[in-house]
Every structure is written in C-alpha cells, then in structure tokens.
Amino acid sequence: MKKIIGIALVAVFVIACAFAPAEKKDDVGIRFDQITYKEALVKAKETGKYIFIDCYTSWCGPCKKMAATSFKDANVGELFNTQFINLKMEMEKDAEGPELARLFKVKAYPTLLIVNGEGQVVKEILGMQSAEGLISFAQSANVK
Numbered sequence: 001m002k003k004i005i006g007i008a009l010v011a012v013f014v015i016a017c018a019f020a021p022a023e024k025k026d027d028v029g030i031r032f033d034q035i036t037y038k039e040a041l042v043k044a045k046e047t048g049k050y051i052f053i054d055c056y057t058s059w060c061g062p063c064k065k066m067a068a069t070s071f072k073d074a075n076v077g078e079l080f081n082t083q084f085i086n087l088k089m090e091m092e093k094d095a096e097g098p099e100l101a102r103l104f105k106v107k108a109y110p111t112l113l114i115v116n117g118e119g120q121v122v123k124e125i126l127g128m129q130s131a132e133g134l135i136s137f138a139q140s141a142n143v144k
Contacts, residue, residue: 044117
C-alpha cells in the first residue's frame with residue numbers, strides 16, 4: 001500500500017512538472033519603456049541615447065506580426081535595449097498618440113522612428129521589418 005501511494009505521488013509530481021508553464025524570458029527582444037514621450041526626451045538628453053518609437057495601431061496586421069517576431073529577436077533586443085530608449089505608441093488610442101502622429105506626420109503603419117533628445121527625427125522607416133532590417137535601421141542611425 002505504501003508503495004502504491006509513493007508511486008502515485010511521484011506520478012502526480014511528474015505530471016505537474018510536465019504541464020507547468022515554461023518560464024518567460026523577459027530579457028529577450030526589445031523592452032519598451034512605460035514612459036511618456038516627454039519623459040523619453042528628458043531621458044535621452046540625460047543619457048545621450050536616441051529614442052526608438054514604434055508607431056502602430058491596434059488594427060495593423062504588420063504591426064502585430066513585427067511585435068510577435070522581429071521585436072522578440074534576441075539580437076534586436078540586445079542592440080535596441082542597450083542603445084535606445086524604446087517607446088511603443090498606439091497612435092490612435094494612447095494619450096500622446098494622435099499628437100505624435102501629427103508631429104511626426106505619420107501616414108502609414110507601422111512607422112518606426114529614431115529621434116534625438118531634441119525631438120528631431122534622425123531616421124524613419126515604414127512597414128514591416130525583419131530582425132535583420134531592424135538591426136540595419138538602427139545601425140544606419142550611427143548606432144553601433
């Protein structure tokens with residue numbers, strides 16, 4: 001009887017481990033700061049970093065695909081997390097979205113911007129980007 005109970009407990013433990021959710025790696029891909037654009041400008045001036053802005057909308061298919069793939073690439077994350085202040089801005093629904101869409105003359109989604117601490121656009125690219133495309137985009141803004 002003790003043997004059966006022991007085997008049953010081991011079986012329950014093994015099954016529980018098999019169905020436990022895998023650990024999420026928060027360090028893979030781009031980590032977007034939860035700050036306002038104005039706060040990002042201050043941070044950019046303090047750190048000397050550029051601001052990367054993902055201008056997207058909730059209905060944009062390529063935006064969703066890029067968020068699920070390219071933005072989660074480890075090499076992209078390593079580069080963008082060390083070299084940029086990263087913002088993700090829903091241009092229709094976020095409080096600052098419509099104002100920034102007008103300021104930067106955003107006409108299509110996704111629009112990806114690299115902005116300096118003075119609020120000037122350094123680089124801009126439109127459309128879905130692969131991981132390699134994002135790395136090339138960052139490097140073209142003189143980011144190592």
